Amino acid sequence: MNKKLAIILFIGLGLIALISQLPKGNVSAKTESTANGGANRDANGKNTEIDSSKTEETHAEPLTPGQQKQIATLKSSLKTASTEASQSLALEKLMRAFMEFSKYDSAAIYAGQFSDSHPGINYVLRAGQAYFEAQAYAINPKKASLMGEKARFYFEKALTQDPNNLLVKTNLAMTYVDTPTPMKGITLLREVIEQEPTYIPALFNLGILSIKSNQFGKGQERFAQILKLDPTNYKAALNLGFCLAQLDKKEEAKKVLKEVVAKSKNPEETKAAKELLAEMLQK
Numbered sequence: 193m194n195k196k197l198a199i200i201l202f203i204g205l206g207l208i209a210l211i212s213q214l215p216k217g218n219v220s221a222k223t224e225s226t227a228n229g230g231a232n233r234d235a236n237g238k239n240t241e242i243d244s245s246k247t248e249e250t251h252a253e254p255l256t257p258g259q260q261k262q263i264a265t266l267k268s269s270l271k272t273a274s275t276e277a278s279q280s281l282a283l284e285k286l287m288r289a290f291m292e293f294s295k296y297d298s299a300a301i302y303a304g305q306f307s308d309s310h311p312g313i314n315y316v317l318r319a320g321q322a323y324f325e326a327q328a329y330a331i332n333p334k335k336a337s338l339m340g341e342k343a344r345f346y347f348e349k350a351l352t353q354d355p356n357n358l359l360v361k362t363n364l365a366m367t368y369v370d371t372p373t374p375m376k377g378i379t380l381l382r383e384v385i386e387q388e389p390t391y392i393p394a395l396f397n398l399g400i401l402s403i404k405s406n407q408f409g410k411g412q413e414r415f416a417q418i419l420k421l422d423p424t425n426y427k428a429a430l431n432l433g434f435c436l437a438q439l440d441k442k443e444e445a446k447k448v449l450k451e452v453v454a455k456s457k458n459p460e461e462t463k464a465a466k467e468l469l470a471e472m473l474q475k
Contacts, residue, residue, distance in 0.1 A: 259293050296326035313353045320346030324363050340367040358384050362393045392418055411435040426456035430465055442472055
């Protein structure tokens with residue numbers, strides 16, 4: 193297994209942590225007034241219907257006929273939803289389908305358009321997180337750069353409403369990693385750590401940056417620190433095992449990775465741990 197397989201797992205931590213902040217269909221009094229103003233309109237009467245002609249991306253692998261049918265049904269549900277709450281729930285279902293079909297950019301574009309017409313911070317966070325995920329999974333560097341720019345836009349917008357949101361700062365930092373100004377990201381992570389020294393998402397991402405820069409000793413320190421705080425963080429354990437293997441501490445690495453295989457319930461983590469163990473046996 194190469195470094196990319198270990199690194200790509202970083203996104204799971206941020207996505208899981210942010211999920212509790214995303215919209216769940218709660219409706220305010222202002223939102224309820226939407227139903228009286230007609231479908232797909234906000235409280236001020238502005239049309240909030242998503243323009244599907246601007247949301248489709250060109251993908252290397254097109255959707256199958258069955259997938260196209262499923263997406264079309266979900267788009268129709270979104271278009272006919274009559275309140276902000278029902279629109280948000282319909283959008284969630286559509287985004288999940290796009291992600292299931294590995295169309296992360298399409299999910300992000302829909303989330304972004306919805307956020308642009310609905311100013312609530314939860315919608316801004318959802319858009320930023322969707323673009324963040326699209327950036328992580330983009331194979332084409334140009335697309336990854338574009339997705340990162342959009343993620344930064346929404347994360348920075350969220351911070352204007354919630355300046356002390358450490359997770360948003362942490363994820364914003366990671367959008368700078370593959371840009372000409374990666375130090376901006378490192379600076380943001382250090383600011384988070386100064387504010388909260390035991391904040392696991394920031395520690396985790398600093399560990400990932402250590403791996404990317406081949407500083408495996410520093411990576412080992414970061415992931416070991418996380419495991420002291422949370423012994424069940426198997427993403428950290430996986431990356432710790434990877435760092436130990438790169439430092440030629442094979443017996444320590446095997447012990448850590450075998451624990452991931454034995455205890456983690458995440459198939460991606462156990463698969464990666466098994467691949468690392470197999471690689472070490474071949475050397």
